[in-house]
Amino acid sequence: xxxxIDKRLLKEVADLHAIPQGxxxxxxxxxxxxxxxxxxxxxxxxxxxxxxxxxxxxGTRGESVHIPVLLSExxxxxxxxxxxxxxxSDVFIVAGCGIHNxxxxxxxHEGIHEFFVREGARMKYVEKHHGEGDGKGERVFNPRTVIxxxxxxxxxxxxxxxxxxDRTRRDTLVRLHKNARLIVTERLxxxxxxxxxxxxxxxxxxxxxxAQVISRSVAQDRSRQLFHLxxxxxxxxxxxxxxxxxxxxxxxxxxxxxxxxxxxxxNLIHEAAIGKIAAEQLIKLMxxxxxxxxxxxxxxxxxxx
Amino acid sequence: xxxxxxLSVTLDNGKEPVEILRDVSLSLKxxxxxxxxxxxxxxxxxxxxxxxxxxxxSKGQILLDGEDxxxxxxxxxxxxxxxxxxxxxxxxxGIQVRDFLTLAGGPDARVNPCNLLIDVGLCAQDYLERExxxxxxxxxxxxxxxxxxxxxRLKVAVFDEPEAGxxxxxxxxxxxxxxxxxxxxxxxxxIISHQERIxxxxxxxxxxxxxxxxxxxxxxxxxxxIRRIDSDCLCRQGCxxxxxxxxxxxx
Numbered sequence: 001x002x003x004x005i006d007k008r009l010l011k012e013v014a015d016l017h018a019i020p021q022g023x024x025x026x027x028x029x030x031x032x033x034x035x036x037x038x039x040x041x042x043x044x045x046x047x048x049x050x051x052x053x054x055x056x057x058x059g060t061r062g063e064s065v066h067i068p069v070l071l072s073e074x075x076x077x078x079x080x081x082x083x084x085x086x087x088x089s090d091v092f093i094v095a096g097c098g099i100h101n102x103x104x105x106x107x108x109h110e111g112i113h114e115f116f117v118r119e120g121a122r123m124k125y126v127e128k129h130h131g132e133g134d135g136k137g138e139r140v141f142n143p144r145t146v147i148x149x150x151x152x153x154x155x156x157x158x159x160x161x162x163x164x165x166d167r168t169r170r171d172t173l174v175r176l177h178k179n180a181r182l183i184v185t186e187r188l189x190x191x192x193x194x195x196x197x198x199x200x201x202x203x204x205x206x207x208x209x210x211a212q213v214i215s216r217s218v219a220q221d222r223s224r225q226l227f228h229l230x231x232x233x234x235x236x237x238x239x240x241x242x243x244x245x246x247x248x249x250x251x252x253x254x255x256x257x258x259x260x261x262x263x264x265x266x267n268l269i270h271e272a273a274i275g276k277i278a279a280e281q282l283i284k285l286m287x288x289x290x291x292x293x294x295x296x297x298x299x300x301x302x303x304x305x
Numbered sequence: 306x307x308x309x310x311x312l313s314v315t316l317d318n319g320k321e322p323v324e325i326l327r328d329v330s331l332s333l334k335x336x337x338x339x340x341x342x343x344x345x346x347x348x349x350x351x352x353x354x355x356x357x358x359x360x361x362x363s364k365g366q367i368l369l370d371g372e373d374x375x376x377x378x379x380x381x382x383x384x385x386x387x388x389x390x391x392x393x394x395x396x397x398x399g400i401q402v403r404d405f406l407t408l409a410g411g412p413d414a415r416v417n418p419c420n421l422l423i424d425v426g427l428c429a430q431d432y433l434e435r436e437x438x439x440x441x442x443x444x445x446x447x448x449x450x451x452x453x454x455x456x457x458r459l460k461v462a463v464f465d466e467p468e469a470g471x472x473x474x475x476x477x478x479x480x481x482x483x484x485x486x487x488x489x490x491x492x493x494x495x496i497i498s499h500q501e502r503i504x505x506x507x508x509x510x511x512x513x514x515x516x517x518x519x520x521x522x523x524x525x526x527x528x529x530x531i532r533r534i535d536s537d538c539l540c541r542q543g544c545x546x547x548x549x550x551x552x553x554x555x556x
Contacts, residue, residue, distance in 0.1 A: 216399070244398065280395040286379040287357055287389050288409045288453065294380075298408065302400035 002026070002033075009070050009098030012130040024066040025052055030077045041065055041091075051080035051112075054093075058086030058118070069097040074105040074137070080112045087118040087150075096128040099139045099165075108140040115147040115155070117180075122154040131164030138166040145172045149180040151206060157182075161196070162189040162304065170198040176237070178206030186215040187304045190223035190251070197226040204237035204266065211239040218300055219251035230258040233266025243272040246303060306493060307333040307356070307387075307461050312365035314355050325351045327516045328365070333461065338487055338494045340507035342527065347514040349497045350392060353463045356495070357389040358382045369460070384411075386460035390467060392497075394450035396437050402449055403433040409453035421452040424485075426478040443470040451479070455486060462486070463495040468503060480506060504528060 002010070006028065023041035026034040030050070037043050040060040044053045054065055071077055085091060101107040117123050131139035141161070149155045161168060174182055182202060190196050202211045211231065219225045231239040245253040257270040277299050285295035314326040326348050333339060341349045354360040356367065358379040367375045369385055377385070397405065403418045410416035419429035425448040435441070437449065447470050454462050464483075468476055480502055487494055496503055504510060504524045512520040512527065522530075 278395055280391070280393075281397060283359055283379060284391060284395050285408070287359070287383050288457075289380050289383040289411050290408070291380050298400070299397065302404070303398050305399045 002028075005100050006070050009100060009130065009132075010068055012096070012098055012128070012132075022064040022066070023054070024068075026066075026068055026070070027077075027079065028070040029072055029075045038063065043067075046080060046082075049080050050078060051082070054081065054083045056083070056085045056089050056091055058088055060086060060089040060091060062090060064092040064094070066094045068094070069109060069111065071097065071099045071107050071109050072101065074103065074107065076106070076108045076110075078110045078112075081114070083113070083115045083123075085115065085117045085121045085123050088120045089118075090122040091124075093123060093125045094128075095125065096130065097141060097143075098130045099132070099141075101131070101133040101135050101137045101139050103133075103135040104137045105135075106138040106140060108138075108142070110142045110144075112144045113146070115145070117147065117149045117153040117155050119150045120152045121150070122156075124156040124158070126158045127160070129161040129165055129168065131166070139164065141165055141168045141170075143168075143170050145170075147172075147174045147182075149174065149176050149182060149209075151178040151180060153177075154181045155183070157184045158187075159185070160187045162187065163191055163194075165190075165196070166194050168196045168198075170196070172198070172200040174200075174202045174211070176202065176204050176206060176209035176211060178208065180206055180209045182209075182211040182213075184211070184213040184215075186213070186217075188215075188217040188225065189220070189300075189304060190217075190225055191220040192223060193221070194223040195225075196223070197228075199228045199230070201230045202232065202239060204231070204233045204235055204239060207235045207237070209235065209237045211237075213239075213241045213243075215241070215243045216303055217245045217253065218248065218304060219245060219253050220248040221251060222249065223251045225251075225253045226256070227254070227272075228256040228258065229270065231260070231268045231270070233259075233261045233263055233268050235263050236265035237263070237267065239266075239268045241270045241272075243270070244303075245274045246300065247274055247276055306335045306370060307331075308366075308368040309352070309356070310366040310368065312352075312355060312367065313363050314351055314360045315363040316360065324363070325360075325516050326355060329355075329516075329518055330365075331511065331518060331521075333493055333495065335460075335493060336487070336491045337508040338483070338496070338506050339509050339511055340504050340524070341495060341497045341511045341513055342499055342504065343513040343519065348516040349513045350465050351516070352513060353389060353465050353495065353497060356382075356461070356463055357387060359389075386458070388454045388457060388459040388462045390450050390454045390462070390464045392465035392469065393443075394446050396439060396441060396446065398436065398438045400437050401433070402435050402437060405437060405449065406452055406456050409456035411457055416456045418452075418456075421455050422449075424455055424482050425449070425452045426475040427452075444472060444475070447471055448475065451482070455482070458490055459492050461493045461495065463497070465497045466499075467496060468498060468500050476500075476502070501528060 255272040259268040309331040406418040
């Protein structure tokens with residue numbers, strides 16, 4: 001059964017106000033508590049390890065899959081999910097995780113997700129992490145996402161983590177085949193003494209594959225962030241990384257750009273910027289009637305939208 | 306309505322304090338158009354920033370409707386009805402034009418961002434959803450900046466070189482917009498400009514040079530004088546304590 005806290009977490013991580021339409025699986029403290037498959041999307045429990053196989057039939061269009069995970073104090077959850085997205089389908093997948101930790105013990109979620117986006121398919125994947133609770137117990141997320149994007153397929157990833165998570169290590173590995181396309185939007189906000197690390201590696205193995213990775217982060221207080229975004233061109237391809245971070249308080253951010261071309265027609269760009277909020281931006285918004293604090297909030301909200 | 310009394314502004318450039326405005330006194334009346342002109346580096350933008358509260362006064366006073374606002378912060382002056390369109394407006398990653406203009410209108414305003422964009426010659430359909438990031442050209446950004454000033458009902462609106470970066474076709478529209486703003490909202494306009502067509506809008510032209518008010522005159526006179534006074538003379542004129550042109554400056 002879902003309690004009030006569960007419902008709030010579901011709203012935060014998966015924008016769910018009620019039980020979703022379409023296929024879904026709700027996992028709480030290591031156990032599946034509610035599940036629904038549809039005619040086109042089958043959710044099956046793995047036999048050999050904890051986790052799910054999500055099987056989407058070829059040609060499935062306009063359907064969604066929600067697989068939120070809820071975790072409480074003292075729980076350490078490791079889950080392996082595999083998504084088979086059939087050729088020519090067009091689906092929306094939400095895989096948020098919310099931790100409510102009011103006590104002194106650590107709560108940790110390790111989600112290992114593997115996607116096969118088959119030929120001509122299109123997938124939008126949203127992964128949102130949310131942590132809350134007044135206790136001193138750590139809230140930890142370590143997601144690993146591996147994606148194979150087949151010929152003419154599109155994978156769009158939106159990865160969001162705003163406050164509430166003490167430590168995170170995010171690993172994303174993508175292989176792009178012929179004419180495949182990847183769009184990644186990462187939003188991260190850390191504060192207090194939180195730590196976050198994000199590694200994104202994209203291998204362009206097929207001709208005319210393209211990728212656009214936009215990572216925006218805000219580091220406040222004494223928090224620390226590290227980004228390592230790596231594009232590797234093995235074929236004629238185009239890739240663009242844009243990694244921007246706003247630094248506040250005593251926070252620290254490291255952004256490590258890496259682009260490697262193993263083919264003469266690989267076209268790869270990396271842009272990275274770290275800096276404070278520009279004084280001109282604050283002054284402009286203040287000249288429109290906002291206080292300095294309101295102006296700061298407006299800038300951060302827009303930046304992380 | 307807006308009065309600057311013996312206003313001085315001193316900024317620290319990291320090495321030593323530099324006085325960028327000296328004893329500036331100016332009285333702006335309600336519902337008038339003032340154009341501020343003069344040589345580069347003469348202090349026009351500094352006066353505008355002092356009015357908005359971006360540069361703090363080191364001496365003197367600023368009064369709005371008789372109330373001393375010298376100590377007020379930028380947002381407090383904005384809420385009293387002072388607006389400033391930047392010469393080089395900043396970009397905002399992630400903020401859409403629609404949201405920016407709605408913010409500019411303030412909490413009580415009923416602005417229609419579409420109409421504001423039309424007022425500055427931009428197609429609402431193309432721009433409302435666009436983020437104000439590096440994809441914006443300088444001219445586009447400038448027009449959105451001007452629209453942000455039109456969004457609020459202001460007592461005093463200061464435009465810092467509004468024509469800079471704006472194409473010829475839009476420039477005509479801009480002059481119409483200024484006339485309309487002045488008539489419709491009864492806003493006092495202070496426009497920093499070097500353009501003859503903007504100068505011709507002025508009820509009075511304020512000549513600024515050397516961190517001082519060198520002269521307050523008509524556009525007819527300034528346009529006549531401009532052929533006879535070169536910028537070196539304007540500089541000397543600004544440095545002159547009396548604020549009068551030296552005879553040798555006239556050719």
